[in-house]
Amino acid sequence: MALLLGFLLLLELCWDTSALGPLSSTKGSDGLEFELPATNYETKDSNQAGPISVLFQIVQVFLQVVQPHPFPEDILRKILQKKFDFSTDYDKIIYYEIGIIICAVLGLLFVILMPLVGFCFGLCRCCNKCGGEMHQRQKKNGAFLRKYFTVSLLVICIFISVGIIYGFVANHHLRTRIEKTRKLAESNLKDLRTLLIGTPAQINYVLSQYASTKEKAFSDLDNIKSLLGGGIHDELRPKVIPVLDDIKAMAEAIKETREALLNVNNTLKELKMSTAQLNTSLSDVKRNLEQSLNDPMCSVPPVATTCNNIRMSLGQLDDNTNLGQLPSLDKQIDNINNVLQTDLSSLVQKGYKSFNDIPEMVQNQTTDIVSDVKRTLNSLGSDIENMSEQIPIQDKLSDFIGYINDTETYIHRNLPTLEEYDSYRWLGGLIVCCLLTLIVVFYYLGLMCGTFGYDRHATPTRRGCVSNTGGIFLMVGVGISFLFCWILMTIVVLTFVIGGNMEKLVCEPYQNRKLFQILDTPYLLNENWKYYLSGMVLNKPDINLTFEQVYSDCKENKGIYSTLKLENTYNISEHLNIQEHARNLSNDFKNMNVNIDNIVLLDAAGRKNLMDFSSSGVDTIDYNVYLAEMGKTPTKVNLLSFADDLDTKANNLPQGSLKQSLKNNAQNLKTIHHGQVMPLEQSMSTINQSIKELQHKSSGLRVKVANILSSLDSAQDFLQTRISSVIVKESSKYGNMIIGYFEHYLQWVKISITEQIAACKPVATALDSAVDVFLCSYIIDPMNLFWFGIGKATIFLLPAIIFAVKLAKYYRRMDSEDVYDEPSLPGKQMRQLEAYKFTRTCGIALDLHTQNKVRIWLFTEFHYLPPS
Structure with missing residues (x-):
């Protein structure tokens, strides 16, 4: 009763301390992480009996066989409702208890008959009857009977020994568990104190975390330039930045085109000069060769042929290009220079700056809104900070801590008495086990002495002292068995009736929670309340709050708020009025007025500059003519080959001025090739690449500029017509982020209060410790094992007496x-x-x-x- 009262008081306390209730919230935002400090408890969730649990299970199986009927729920309900009439309903109790009653009756018959049988047996033997005559009739199967009686008594003694071991183990286990009771009680009381003391601290901790939430929100409000302005900027970037990048690239292309035109034009002028010099040099060589060929030796027939061949090849010493006919690029260069008079790059940078100033514009235009939001958050913070002072929990805590102190005092005052009584019980159990041990020891000694001292050649009157002593031991065991077995059976019957019923009526239904189901019967404990627990805790007996549900939730370590359904009496959302604050914040962000529609990406001068560039004539140049001329060789013939051929022909001439003149001209051709032709070829190759690059850059110039202007118009139109929707979207997103911090905080508060704050696992653990651990595991299980072992040993004393009396005739010395x-x-x-x-x-x-x-x-x- 005291345990139930303490449990109910704890529920009432947790109701008061956890009346904060859950806050309504949506899914929290990122950036904030809350975690309630974990509470550690000492008491273990389950009690492990160790290897002895196998013996307990054997006893439970035996009880299941003896008492197979289901738990009598109807009978117990009638008893609690005081509607059970024993005179008319006794048959139901007898039907349920029939197995225990039969076993108890058999035990009582044993208690009554064994002393009577022992008394008659003793009188009969004193009259030399019932085997009392010291004379042994000889039989043909006497040796077989002796062995049969020996083996049978030995097997019975083994069974008795097993029962005695059960008794010793149970007696010792019960004593050690009683010694652990003090530690178990202190552990549970400490856990309950931890729960009670830690609950206000947990509530204060949860409420204090609002400061972290507000700090995060203030940080984001102060950083509105990058969060909101940056969001708008990032939303517009894909539409604006590519256009500005294209214009910037076009500005660079204009400069690069001018440089390319200048380079090609200058190089072309140099090539024309080099070509003229080459023509002059070739003409000089050609004239010298013609003069040399006028030598008289050329008229001599062998030399004439060579001279004629040389004279015919002189036409190859001419220029192969027409670079002088290529038009100049001065006009295009002048057009580009006119385009570059407007600095398009600086105009583009102004567009970049105008676009990148959006975050700064947003910050400047939202100063008042940020101040209003901060005031709203400070107001909400004040309400939350005052919340812990408005909850009256200290008085209730003090009262219940007083109950815990009284309970601890009661336990400390009465536990020594329990331990003292347990010492008497332990001593009595030890005496019972030792008495049975003494009996079975006499049987073992009788078997040992009789077996090893028996001489099959000795006559019954001449048996040895050892064999005779064995027979005496057996009869002493028989005598002690008759003297004490009825006392042992009395103890077995009493502990069996008590322990068996406690196991079937308390321990087993507590473990399968049928006891809770009975207590949850509507109108059972109070005829005016449908649900007793909800009527006591919530003062609303119609709410479906059951002992089984509360115990299960506490077992799962849920918070008292959800366990006791305290949302029916106290709703923290109404007291915080967070919905009104959330609406105010949402309206502030929705009404945010940010004006950034004066952004100009490129002004009229920049547009005109692009159009002038597209009409500069760079794309109309006939690059193929230039490329064709640059692809030619400077001379019609390879001067090195011509010089080598001339040198070979000169070598075939006889010595003289002609030969020497030809060799000199061959050397001049080689010099011209290395000094003029090769540089000219290199310059032509370089300008050829430059012309190709210029051709590539100017290809489709008008289309490129038209596309850029079209994209520019589209982006500018987007900024003028769609930027307001972007601002609204990003403002709403930014506002949801700020509000999301508090929604996330409130969601955490809800989870903490309903699932973590005042988690009632110590209550379920304390109840388990009182019933399942202390009553059932510490007391009932070893008690049942004790009567099971002692009863088993006592029952086997009956056949042991019979076989011991029979066997003693074969060991004792006859008269x-x-x-x-x-x-x-x-x-x-x-x-x-x-x-x-x-x-x-x-x-x-x-x-x-x-x-x-x-x-x-x-x-x-x-x-x-x-x-x-």
Whole structure:
């Protein structure tokens, strides 16, 4: 009852301390992470019995066989409602308890009959009956019976020993668990204190985290330039920046085109001069050769042929190009120079600057809105900071801590008494186990002495001392068994009835939670309340709040708020009024007026500059003419080959001025080739590449400029017509981000209060510790194992007595024995003898004439006499 009262008081306290309730919120935003500090408890969730749990399960299986009926829920409900009439409903109790009743009746019969049987057995033996006569009848199967009785008694003793071991183990286990009770109680009380003391601290911690949320929001508000302005800037970037980049690239292309035109034009002028010089040089060589060929030797027939050949090849020493006919590029250069008078690059930079100033414009235009939002957040912060002071939890905490202190005082005051009583119980259990141990020890000693001391050649009257001692041990065991077995069975019956019913009526239904289901029966504990727990905690008995649900939620370590459904009595959202603040914040951001429609990407001068460039005539130049001339060789013939051929022909001439003149002209041609032709070829190749690049840059110039102007118009139109929707979109996104911080915070508050703050696992653990651990695991399980082991040993005492009495005849030394022959007898009063073969050295003679007694004679020789 005290445990139930403490449990209910704890529920009431948690109701008061957790009345904050959950906050309504949406999915939280990124950037804020909250985590409630974890609370560590000492008490373990489950109790492990160790290897002995297998023995407990064996006992539970036995009880299931004895008591297979389901838990009597209807009977218990009637008892709690005080509607159970024993005079009419006793048959239901008998039906449920029939297995335990039968076992208890059998045990009581054992208790009553065993002392009576032992008393009669003792009187009978004192009268030399019931095996009390120290005479052993000899049988043909005597050896087999002795072995059978020995093995049977040994097996029975083993079973008895197992039961005694169960008793010792259970007795010791119960004592060690009682010693752990103090630690278990202190651990649970400490966990409850941790729960009670930590709950206000957790609430204060949750409320204090608003400062972190507000700090993050203020940081983002102060950084509105990059967050909101940067967002608008990034949204417009894909439409604006490519156009500006194209114009910038075109401005660079104008400069590069001018440089290329100048380079081509200047190089072309140099090529014309070089070509003229080359013509002059070739003309000089040609004239010298003609003069040399006028030498008289050329008229001589062998030389004439050579001279004629040389004279015919002189026409190849001419210029191969017409560079002088190529038009000049001065006009195009002048047009480009006129275009460059307007600095298009600076105009583009103005467009970049105008576009990049959007974040700064946003910051300047939202100063008042940021101030209003900060005031709203400060107002909300004040409400949250005052929240902990408005919740009356300190008084309730103090009251319940007083209950815990009283409970601890009660435990400390009464636990020594429990430990003292347990010491008496432990001593009694030890005595019971030792008494059974003494009995089975006598049986073991009897078996050992009788087995090892038995001599099959010895007669019953001449058995050895060891064998006789074994028989005495067996009879001592029998005597002690008769003296104490009924006391042992009395203890077994009492503990069986108590322990068995506690297991079936308390422990088992607590573990499968049927006890909670009974307590949750509507109108059971209070006829005016449908649900007792909700009526007591919430004062609203119609709310479906059950003991089973509360226990399950506490077992899962859920918060008291959701466990006790406290949202039916206290809603923190209404007290914080966060919805009104959220609407105000949302309206502030929606009404944000940012004007950035005066952005000019490129002015009229820049546009005219682009148009002038497209009409500069660069794209109308006939580049193919230039490329064709530059692709020619400077001379019609390779001067080196011509010079080598001339030199070869000169070598075939006889010595003289002609030969020497030809060699000199050949050398001049080589000099012209290296000094003029090769540089001219290199210059022509370079200008050829320059012309190709210029051709590539100017290709489609008008189309490129037209496309750039079209993109520019599109971007400018987008800035003028669509920028307002972009501002609204980004403002809403920015506002949702700021509000999202608080929604995320409130969502965390809701989760913390409903699932983490005042998590009631210590309550379920304390209840488990009281019922499942202390009552069932510490007391009932070892108690049941004790009566199971002792009862098993006591039951097996009955067959042990029978076999021990039977076996003792084969071990003890007899006073008389059977005789089978008639030796030389003193001739007195024997009319007729019948002899039976018995041993080699002894016999028995029966005086048949005498009817009332048997006379026994011992002989030293054996003679067989047939019956007369």
